[in-house]
Amino acid sequence: MPYTYTHPRPALTVDCIIFGYDHRLDEADLKILLIERDIEPFRGKWALPGGFVRMEETLEAAAKRELREETGLSNVYLEQLYTFGTPERDPRGRVISVSYFALVNLRSEELAAGTDARSAQWFSFKDMPALAFDHKTIIETAVERLRGKVRYQPIGFELLPDKFTLTELQTLYETVLETSLDKRNFRKKIESYELLRDTGETQRGKAHRAARLYTFDHKRYKQLEKYGFLFEI
Amino acid sequence: MPYTYTHPRPALTVDCIIFGYDHRLDEADLKILLIERDIEPFRGKWALPGGFVRMEETLEAAAKRELREETGLSNVYLEQLYTFGTPERDPRGRVISVSYFALVNLRSEELAAGTDARSAQWFSFKDMPALAFDHKTIIETAVERLRGKVRYQPIGFELLPDKFTLTELQTLYETVLETSLDKRNFRKKIESYELLRDTGETQRGKAHRAARLYTFDHKRYKQLEKYGFLFEI
């Protein structure tokens, strides 16, 4: 494995699939943040936020930087998805894209402030516009991964605010998995894991019984995980 | 996202975690193929087979090329694992490694022929030597992925020969997952999937009852998969 600077090298980018979830809409919806390209190639098409990896930063740091630039958010769930690198994926030359997906709650206050309205826009994952490069494939891969992962790892909570109701949690799963779940059975299962802490607060302001607000106990999950505990919806 | 050739670029490699399984040993064992480095850095240390990605080949093609060079095998299960790219992972400069893992049966005849004895060697995954670069981390990630995946996707069969006995299949799962399984329950579960075809042949030559030989019905699995069928051990 010789290492010389004369060896031809592809360019290296990261692309971020930023999943945003809005639990307060009547029609709860999973969205993805896209940016309208204003240069060729694919001018006018929508694309995933992304950019070159700097020589001194890690791949994850590059993804975090993109994420912060586009949403103003840091400290959100971020996971490497897949690396796309077919020679033809960028008409300008060989470009490797390491993709990351992030999970954010659309109603978090920092987000509203940070989002640069410029040409960034949230699209429902069920209704994507024409996309640049192979970003359609990337998004499909991301949705597949999210669907698979949400069922056996407690990452759904990352899409909700810190405090949420059980109905909001259920609706989230129903939205992501595109199914409907039995309310009682869902609650029993969630309760059995003992991973939610009752905050004692309730969500008032609606014309019906006020719902309890819970938080996810990350610490407890970390502990249980060590003993081979399996989360499953 | 400007694209210029003056932009600094990391080097791009693929590394292969080639899992080899020997079902005929008394002590069935999962092994990983390593190569002894004969140049600096990490001269004398063991490393994963890998090398630079050529400018005109896909990442997967590069991984397949490495695999064939080291084992003589093509047409084996190959899956992208993860991309490692911390700036310090290679002392010579910035090198990004896209890792792939492969599953092969150690007793397949093509393998024995193709394996270049040079400085390649199979090591039990429970007993790794000192490794170059971050290859220890890469292998740990690969084992984790294999353990996770083997339970809910029928990739275990890739580690066995075409025809295998149910005991061999069970031992495989017990080896990979490091548990013991109940023979009757295991057989009932496997049978319930209706994914194995009885070849009618038996494995003779042992001083006990001859075991039936089965093959995995890939076609049937592909069909069931479409209808949301879930495989699970």
Add this chain to the structure above:
DNA sequence: CCAAAAGTGTTTCACTTACACCCATGA
């Protein structure tokens, strides 16, 4: 005929599923 692994059935128990009613709140 003996040793060794292949192969098979049944009971128990836990969990999942399906389903219907009362409760608290704001308007």
Add this chain to the structure above:
DNA sequence: TCATGGGTGTAAGTGAAACACTTTTGG
């Protein structure tokens, strides 16, 4: 007081777990 979603219990059915004996083969 009414409409709306929040919250709970139970019975039936399904699947997982635990367990022991008979069968076939080669030596």
